Amino acid sequence: MTQTLNTLLEHAERERDAAMAALQQVEAESRRQRQQMEQLQAYHADYTLRTPGLGGRAAPIEQLRSHHAFMQRLVQALSQQQQQVVAAEGPVARQRQHLLEREMRVASVRKLVERRQQEQARSSARLEQNRSDEAAMQRRWRDRADSADSLQGVRNVRVVWIGTFWLRKDFAEICDTVDTLVASGMIVVDRNEVLNKGRKARKKTDTETGSAPGASA
Numbered sequence: 001m002t003q004t005l006n007t008l009l010e011h012a013e014r015e016r017d018a019a020m021a022a023l024q025q026v027e028a029e030s031r032r033q034r035q036q037m038e039q040l041q042a043y044h045a046d047y048t049l050r051t052p053g054l055g056g057r058a059a060p061i062e063q064l065r066s067h068h069a070f071m072q073r074l075v076q077a078l079s080q081q082q083q084q085v086v087a088a089e090g091p092v093a094r095q096r097q098h099l100l101e102r103e104m105r106v107a108s109v110r111k112l113v114e115r116r117q118q119e120q121a122r123s124s125a126r127l128e129q130n131r132s133d134e135a136a137m138q139r140r141w142r143d144r145a146d147s148a149d150s151l152q153g154v155r156n157v158r159v160v161w162i163g164t165f166w167l168r169k170d171f172a173e174i175c176d177t178v179d180t181l182v183a184s185g186m187i188v189v190d191r192n193e194v195l196n197k198g199r200k201a202r203k204k205t206d207t208e209t210g211s212a213p214g215a216s217a
Contacts (some may be wrong), residue, residue: 033084
């Protein structure tokens with residue numbers, strides 16, 4: 001999608017550049033027409049000052065007629081050139097508007113590209129964060145697994161001392177100690193497992209000694 005937007009941006013920029021070149025061309029033509037008009041105006045002013053008989057001087061009639069005819073043609077040329085100037089200003093105005101539209105198009109597409117790039121950057125950041133979180137979770141699970149492996153020896157030892165110490169008067173205190181260790185997370189086997197194994201060990205001992213389970217002296 002980003003590649004498509006970049007292609008669209010390049011196309012919009014080419015259109016903008018073409019519109020700018022076209023504007024420069026029509027502006028150059030407009031300046032040329034204005035320069036011609038300024039030249040004709042200068043000629044008109046100069047020949048007006050050269051009018052025969054100006055200031056009471058005597059001048060031949062033919063010279064007066066020739067000057068008058070030339071001035072008429074000059075005035076006509078000025079009128080036509082004025083029309084050319086006005087005609088040249090129209091394309092300039094239209095091309096300026098066209099260039100403005102192309103520039104707005106470029107700005108719009110560029111903003112869209114930037115927004116898409118920001119979205120991709122945020123998506124990449126979320127993906128990286130998810131990967132980091134997953135890696136951290138896997139490390140925690142490995143740490144727990146390592147901890148469970150290290151406590152497996154404790155589990156096996158407790159199975160032994162259950163059968164050894166169940167007749168002790170402080171067996172209840174030992175069970176309380178087990179509860180404390182379980183609560184602190186240092187032991188992974190719960191108290192019920194301890195008691196069940198203790199009962200089995202006691203029953204086995206009673207059977208071997210020939211006394212009935214639960215009998216009192």
